[in-house]
Amino acid sequence: MAAAVRISLLVLLLLGPGGWGQAEPPRDSLREELVITPLPSGDVAATFQFRTRWESGGGQPWGQGVSHYRLFPKALGQLISKYSLRELHLSLTQGFWRTRYWGTPFLQAPSGAELWAWFQDTVTDVDESWKELSNVLSGIFCASLNFIDSTNTVTPTASFKPLGLANGTDHSFLRYAVLPREVVCTENLTPWKKLLPCSSKAGLSVLLKADRLFHTSYHSQAVHIRPVCRNAHCTSVSWELRQTLSVVFDAFVTGQGKKDWSLFRMFSRTLTEPCPLASESRVYVDITSYGQDNETLEVYPPPLTTYQDVILGSRKTYAVYDLLDAAVVSNSRSLNVQLKWKRPPENGYIHYQPAQDRMQPHLLEMLIQLPANSVTKVSIQFERALLKWTEYTPDPNHGFYVSPSVLSALVPSVVAAKPADWEESPLFNSLFPVSDSSSYFVRLYTEPLLVSLPTPDFSMPYNVVCLTCTVVAVCYGSFYNLLTRTFQIEEPRKGGLARRLANLIRRARGVPLL
Amino acid sequence: MVDTYFLSQGLTTLAGLLLLPFSSLAASQIEDQAEQFFRSGHTNNWAVLVCTSRFWFNYRHVANTLSVYRSVKRLGIPDSHIVLMLADDMACNPRNPKPATVYSHKNMELNVYGDDVEVDYRSYEVTVENFLRVLTGRIPSSTPRSKRLLSDDRSNILIYMTGHGGNGFLKFQDSEEITNIELADAFEQMWQKRRYNELLFIIDTCQGASMYERFYSPNIMALASSQVGEDSLSHQPDPAVGVHLMDRYTFYVLEFLEEINPASQTNMNDLFQVCPKSLCVSTPGHRTDLFQRDPKNVLITDFFGSVRKVEITTETISLQPDSGVTESSYKKDQMVEELMEPLKYAEQLPVAQIIHQKPKLKDWHPPGGFILGLWALIIMVFFKTYGIKHMKFIF
Numbered sequence: 017m018a019a020a021v022r023i024s025l026l027v028l029l030l031l032g033p034g035g036w037g038q039a040e041p042p043r044d045s046l047r048e049e050l051v052i053t054p055l056p057s058g059d060v061a062a063t064f065q066f067r068t069r070w071e072s073g074g075g076q077p078w079g080q081g082v083s084h085y086r087l088f089p090k091a092l093g094q095l096i097s098k099y100s101l102r103e104l105h106l107s108l109t110q111g112f113w114r115t116r117y118w119g120t121p122f123l124q125a126p127s128g129a130e131l132w133a134w135f136q137d138t139v140t141d142v143d144e145s146w147k148e149l150s151n152v153l154s155g156i157f158c159a160s161l162n163f164i165d166s167t168n169t170v171t172p173t174a175s176f177k178p179l180g181l182a183n184g185t186d187h188s189f190l191r192y193a194v195l196p197r198e199v200v201c202t203e204n205l206t207p208w209k210k211l212l213p214c215s216s217k218a219g220l221s222v223l224l225k226a227d228r229l230f231h232t233s234y235h236s237q238a239v240h241i242r243p244v245c246r247n248a249h250c251t252s253v254s255w256e257l258r259q260t261l262s263v264v265f266d267a268f269v270t271g272q273g274k275k276d277w278s279l280f281r282m283f284s285r286t287l288t289e290p291c292p293l294a295s296e297s298r299v300y301v302d303i304t305s306y307g308q309d310n311e312t313l314e315v316y317p318p319p320l321t322t323y324q325d326v327i328l329g330s331r332k333t334y335a336v337y338d339l340l341d342a343a344v345v346s347n348s349r350s351l352n353v354q355l356k357w358k359r360p361p362e363n364g365y366i367h368y369q370p371a372q373d374r375m376q377p378h379l380l381e382m383l384i385q386l387p388a389n390s391v392t393k394v395s396i397q398f399e400r401a402l403l404k405w406t407e408y409t410p411d412p413n414h415g416f417y418v419s420p421s422v423l424s425a426l427v428p429s430v431v432a433a434k435p436a437d438w439e440e441s442p443l444f445n446s447l448f449p450v451s452d453s454s455s456y457f458v459r460l461y462t463e464p465l466l467v468s469l470p471t472p473d474f475s476m477p478y479n480v481v482c483l484t485c486t487v488v489a490v491c492y493g494s495f496y497n498l499l500t501r502t503f504q505i506e507e508p509r510k511g512g513l514a515r516r517l518a519n520l521i522r523r524a525r526g527v528p529l530l
Numbered sequence: 531m532v533d534t535y536f537l538s539q540g541l542t543t544l545a546g547l548l549l550l551p552f553s554s555l556a557a558s559q560i561e562d563q564a565e566q567f568f569r570s571g572h573t574n575n576w577a578v579l580v581c582t583s584r585f586w587f588n589y590r591h592v593a594n595t596l597s598v599y600r601s602v603k604r605l606g607i608p609d610s611h612i613v614l615m616l617a618d619d620m621a622c623n624p625r626n627p628k629p630a631t632v633y634s635h636k637n638m639e640l641n642v643y644g645d646d647v648e649v650d651y652r653s654y655e656v657t658v659e660n661f662l663r664v665l666t667g668r669i670p671s672s673t674p675r676s677k678r679l680l681s682d683d684r685s686n687i688l689i690y691m692t693g694h695g696g697n698g699f700l701k702f703q704d705s706e707e708i709t710n711i712e713l714a715d716a717f718e719q720m721w722q723k724r725r726y727n728e729l730l731f732i733i734d735t736c737q738g739a740s741m742y743e744r745f746y747s748p749n750i751m752a753l754a755s756s757q758v759g760e761d762s763l764s765h766q767p768d769p770a771v772g773v774h775l776m777d778r779y780t781f782y783v784l785e786f787l788e789e790i791n792p793a794s795q796t797n798m799n800d801l802f803q804v805c806p807k808s809l810c811v812s813t814p815g816h817r818t819d820l821f822q823r824d825p826k827n828v829l830i831t832d833f834f835g836s837v838r839k840v841e842i843t844t845e846t847i848s849l850q851p852d853s854g855v856t857e858s859s860y861k862k863d864q865m866v867e868e869l870m871e872p873l874k875y876a877e878q879l880p881v882a883q884i885i886h887q888k889p890k891l892k893d894w895h896p897p898g899g900f901i902l903g904l905w906a907l908i909i910m911v912f913f914k915t916y917g918i919k920h921m922k923f924i925f
Contacts (some may be wrong), residue, residue: 109623154674158649158652160655162655163654177880181874181876201622206648226645227629231630253873337592410584411585476704
């Protein structure tokens with residue numbers, strides 16, 4: 017938003033002349049990061065993350081107190097306080113992450129729009145707040161989120177635990193909805209970019225050009241708001257806003273079949289300067305080399321530092337380009353990446369809530385134990401019901417969407433991971449909190465299902481009316497005539513010459529006379 | 531006698547000489563008032579731009595609406611004062627060879643979708659009901675601000691509609707229509723509630739002139755791309771995109787508007803002549819009988835641009851840092867926080883907890899309606915058959 021840019025300029029002016037007092041209040045901070053991951057199929061994935069931490073809204077009860085907006089966008093800050101939100105996660109996605117070809121993503125989102133939120137325990141009517149929240153968000157992000165209502169909202173009981181600080185997890189304060197038919201386009205990207213402190217003028221956000229970002233196999237943009245620990249002892253709370261954008265550039269469509277990638281080829285722009293409001297601005301390139309393919313990744317310009325860590329269960333090496341360090345324009349090349357993971361056996365749990373027509377959808381949650389080296393299929397039988405004729409969309413032959421399924425898994429990792437300190441480690445390593453160091457958490461989504469329901473012929477009412485009216489007119493009309501028509505005998509008239517001539521001819525023919 | 535006559539003559543001439551400056555003053559005042567009357571009395575501008583067609587082969591209707599959106603934004607109306615309704619998504623359509631673009635000229639000369647577009651009503655939200663609610667202001671309270679037409683009695687509103695139409699109706703998304711009578715009644719509601727100062731209605735459909743035939747509220751000027759019985763034709767196809775990019779009338783309107791800048795003095799008479807029959811094939815029409823001012827005194831920027839009253843000052847203003855306020859509040863927060871216990875994050879997949887939890891049952895409500903009636907019937911029949919005195923055999 018323009019307001020954010022103006023406020024950021026005001027902040028820059030204030031920093032110049034005066035200084036803060038001795039006890040400096042914690043300032044909002046911005047960290048931005050771009051991770052470029054070459055994928056096994058020759059495509060390349062780019063993940064942007066912009067994390068704004070809001071220090072002025074902390075303390076218990078959350079959301080109250082002083083509301084100073086320096087880097088944190090006012091539109092979202094007011095949402096948090098008005099609807100007493102504890103967490104908000106909204107994602108808009110086009111395409112599907114092909115895990116078989118591309119590997120495990122950092123953060124996947126379902127096709128369409130997904131919105132889930134945790135409300136605080138002070139909220140009395142959660143459904144009312146949920147409905148108003150989705151309407152306000154539809155205005156902010158120019159998406160049709162106002163179509164979220166009780167027919168596509170569920171209250172999961174086991175998945176979707178809070179991703180931020182939690183004070184008890186009563187699932188009645190959680191709401192989850194997916195709109196699989198939602199389209200993502202520039203009109204959703206524009207307000208998303210305006211929430212960033214530097215908008216799209218400086219730093220990593222200059223790369224966010226719509227005509228390149230939408231020419232991709234997978235495009236997912238998300239907004240995540242949650243409370244996080246302000247310090248290592250976790251005695252105080254601050255709000256964290258993460259804006260993530262993941263795209264996968266197709267090797268054949270955008271890359272013309274070549275596996276050489278550069279920032280200019282991907283985004284048609286290069287990085288020039290960091291965002292002056294950012295405390296950290298980095299580009300990470302995955303340069304893990306693999307013995308099987310005998311292919312090593314070469315990165316130009318040569319990185320000054322590298323970063324090695326266990327990411328999603330395997331050790332990876334990343335080349336780091338710090339924009340705040342020196343003005344460097346970075347290029348990157350492609351490489352094959354392979355990931356393997358195993359699932360530990362667990363006991364089972366099933367929760368099923370059948371649907372009620374026009375009130376709530378089906379909800380099925382299962383905790384399953386899978387045998388090793390096997391394929392498990394889960395199938396559900398369904399019947400196609402008839403809809404009322406006003407419930408059909410203007411293009412019913414397209415079909416109706418069934419929301420994608422969610423798969424949450426704890427995967428044992430080959431290498432033990434140390435619990436990460438969220439301030440020291442990069443952003444992509446602190447998406448999910450790690451409590452048990454022998455496994456990592458991952459959340460995957462399936463494709464949405466497009467079901468073609470039998471579409472009535474909408475011209476039939478007209479045909480039926482015409483046919484029925486004709487039949488009624490013919491039958492009833494005939495009866496009516498028979499019942500109400502009276503027959504009168506007409507006196508034969510004395511004929512003229514013409515009549516006598518005609519009678520003559522008639523007598524000759526043998527036909528009755530006039 | 532003669533002296534008094536000459537004296538009276540002198541007095542009248544003196545009086546005449548004195549009256550002359552007063553009369554010239556009065557004449558200039560009348561001139562000012564006359565000028566005020568011919569200048570519009572609006573203080574803000576709004577635009578409602580509607581594309582009513584769905585499906586890829588109606589790409590040109592989305593391009594029409596976006597080209598008017600682009601002109602209106604360029605001439606100064608901000609996004610907060612524009613309600614843009616697009617019934618289908620062409621830019622990110624899987625059939626679009628250049629995603630995130632909508633072109634108006636062939637060979638991809640002009641991308642009217644741009645990088646800074648905000649669509650307020652899209653896809654299934656573009657319905658006759660939502661359109662009429664936006665116009666009349668009878669909107670549910672949960673609607674966000676960007677989806678409302680918050681005009682007042684000093685607003686000039688531009689309404690542009692395009693799609694497929696016929697004699698007296700305009701088709702919305704292939705499933706419903708709006709008639710010219712409904713539209714006229716909606717405008718009358720707007721007039722009764724003083725939701726506009728002046729209204730310019732432009733429509734680019736087949737037989738578009740039929741849509742403005744029934745207007746009866748004052749201060750409405752209407753333009754249409756074709757008369758009753760004529761079809762509006764499309765302009766040119768693009769071989770790369772594969773569909774027609776624009777309609778003829780809006781194409782020439784766009785070319786005309788590209789010449790306009792916010793300080794332009796071009797008036798409405800030029801807009802009426804923008805597309806002669808040789809270029810448009812159909813005959814564009816217009817209606818000005820309900821409009822109070824003469825069209826030659828109405829500027830294009832009265833409707834397509836935005837009124838801004840700017841006062842320039844040369845004095846400098848110094849900004850004071852307000853560190854005192856934040857310091858005290860921070861100290862207060864710090865004291866409160868240090869008393870709290872350390873918090874922790876929730877476990878993402880607590881298997882043991884999930885397995886042992888009981889799913890909450892919904893509250894039990896006594897049966898009502900049909901089930902209640904059925905049970906009452908069964909009980910009544912039972913008692914009728916067996917009688918009350920036989921109850922002792924059961925209990």
